[in-house]
Amino acid sequence: MSSVLDLARPELRRLRPYAAGAWEPDCIRLNANESPWRLPADKSERGLNIYPPPRPFALRAALARHYGVGEDELLVTRGSSEAIDVLIRGFCRSGVDGVVICPPTFDMYRLYAGIQGAEVLAAPLGESDDFELDVDRVVAAAGHGAKIVFLCSPNNPTGGSFPKPSIEAVCDALAGRALIVIDEAYHEFADAGHSLSLLRKYEHVVVLRTLSKCVALAGARCGALLAPPEVVEFLGGVLPPYTFPTPSIELVLAALAKDSLHVSSERIALIKRERERLAAALIDLPGVVKVYPSDANFLLVRTRQAQAFAETARQANILVRLFPSDPALANCVRITVGRPRDNDRLLRAVAGVESIDEP
Template sequence: MTNKKTIMFDINNILRSNIKNLKPYSSARDEFQGEASVYLDANENAFGSPLHTSYNRYPDPMQYQVKMRLAEIKGVPPRNIFLGNGSDEAIDILFRSFCNPGVDNVILVPPTYGMYEVSANINDVETRKVNLTDDYQLNLEGIAEAIDKNTKIIFVCSPNNPTGNSINRDDIETLLANFQGLVVVDEAYINFSRQKTFIQELTEYANLVVLQTLSKAWGLAGLRVGMAFASEEIIEVMNRVKPPYNINEASQQLALEALQNTEQVNNWIKETLAERDKLVLQLKEFDFVVDIYPSDANFILVKTTDAKGIYTFLVNNGIIVRDRSKVELCEGSLRITVGTPQENTILINTLKNFK
């Protein structure tokens, strides 16, 4: 793959024909926008909800207020933002919009986030796997060899899950400049990274889709709000394919409230990074720790002499980590999320008793 030889990307070359002709469902809230005193258009319960807060009205199908606040934070217009029921919904919609079942393929770069493959399997789309290199970077030659005329999407997770490292920025730009399908950069952990977001490159690469989430640094995993940032034409396709009310009213209201508290989130990020560095130093003292890989995320991948034994020992002591020892290139490794100072202390003190 040569670098920076930007190809002409045309969305119509990769969009499924049935999606090109799709007439989306028109909801009551699509047909009327604005304020009224009497709503008798959507067959809602006019009396309210049996709750302290009323949720009897359908939510804004395009989540406009949340997108306006995100636009201020991210520095990108609302028309370039898609909101989904977690990033997983955005991933699924990309498959359903651009990949013909039983015909097309996507490229995955293991070890990586497992939902790409699950979503591919659900949508009957072939996955072509090109393992990361030994230092967990892209194998550009291998990717170039795997691409054919039916390759629609390349998924790159950066910072990567489960390895924690950021993927070389120049390598991602090489993919963007040379591949005629979509390059999806999943930045679920970008808030913890020293690398800058790829959102800033949206105007340069028409085939770029950036995924982010409110589940990690923002602490809203229970609300299920994921984001995709892309060109207006890609976002327009995703909005056509999504269910009309994919983000519920409670999630919209609470997300909007949380998005006012950037200072609190930034303080948590700083504390998490300090705790991560401390945790690495403490874990290195144990004889059963073989290696700890560099992390740009809120977790660390720890190579051990007995991953299964340590995992079982921790479970028996009420501590849950993730055993990644069966994942390619992660043999013998545990993925450990950085907890609060108290939780991290409990982890270290418990491990002192592991024989």
């Protein structure tokens, strides 16, 4: 393989990119069939009567500074969900190529692969109880035509991070054969290091980040795909222009200001303390069998009766997540760490769940 892009869909590499109209903010815009007036309700800085820039350049610069990568190494996406989608669309030919996933994991990899017609090749996490990454299984599964391997670390919904040596072993084994996508949606809640050093080491590594969790902007839909410049440029051509909305650009720029980041980091620290407090309290409950170690802003809890646990929480007006269609997560409940008073309320509610032995 001479370039990582040899793994990409060849017909897309030949696709002529869309030529966007000139984007010069100080000119009168009679080139884009927009309205010349703002709505009275439009309080945005830029004006919502005007299309956003074809790519959010200012945001890309701010995010690149934030993550410590070059601007040409970062693609802004609508949530990291869109990054997953564009990767699969860019690299997997329908009916021909596949993606490796390590279940139980984030279900959107499976969904986007299915939408693209890419085969889903499963390399389940180890059965021994902490859901460890099985490197040999991943490499074997990739041998069946995978173009992408998704490694979610910290993993949703199990909560743990994969050891860096295991991730590196996958990268070494599959160099030149598949793109390794490390989804770090929850990285800010982990104590362990991140995978950015792997971006420097390998040309076939992609790292995904999101502002949905750590800076409280799930509603603004902002993610970042970090990759070698040729991968970013190629995927930028697969994404349609003008998709990143002006209100989101303005909100995310505000979220990346120093004062706002300070607030976010204090909240992250609080969530991490609450995670440990909640874990310690949950494990003492009669209906709880195990609380998995977590590097994320949630806990995976194995209970005796997940349905009863969830219903009891629901009666206290609290929603938790069940996984009824995944046998590996039978009787598991995923609990997002909330504010201290939310966590107290949950603990009070589920303290009453009976320890019911399974029939």
